[in-house]
Amino acid sequence: MALGLSIFLIVTSVVMILLVLLHKGKGAGLSDLFGGGISSNYGGSSVVERNLDRITIVVGGLWFAGVVALSLFLKG
Numbered sequence: 001m002a003l004g005l006s007i008f009l010i011v012t013s014v015v016m017i018l019l020v021l022l023h024k025g026k027g028a029g030l031s032d033l034f035g036g037g038i039s040s041n042y043g044g045s046s047v048v049e050r051n052l053d054r055i056t057i058v059v060g061g062l063w064f065a066g067v068v069a070l071s072l073f074l075k076g
Contacts, residue, residue, distance in 0.1 A: 005070040012063040019056045024049060 001073055009066045015059050
């Protein structure tokens with residue numbers, strides 16, 4: 001069970017990193033390094049950004065639940 005939760009946490013961590021890097025940058029941030037500044041100048045859909053925000057929040061909640069579940073499993 002601990003191995004399964006650890007793998008789940010690794011996968012959700014990688015997904016969270018990718019989702020955060022996909023967000024549109026506000027200036028000279030890390031997302032501009034990967035081309036985020038170019039896409040923001042050519043107009044992005046606000047619907048896409050809202051969905052990206054929602055997906056990021058859901059994955060973050062799953063990650064947090066995984067951390068709590070792993071800590072409870074290892075403690076008990």
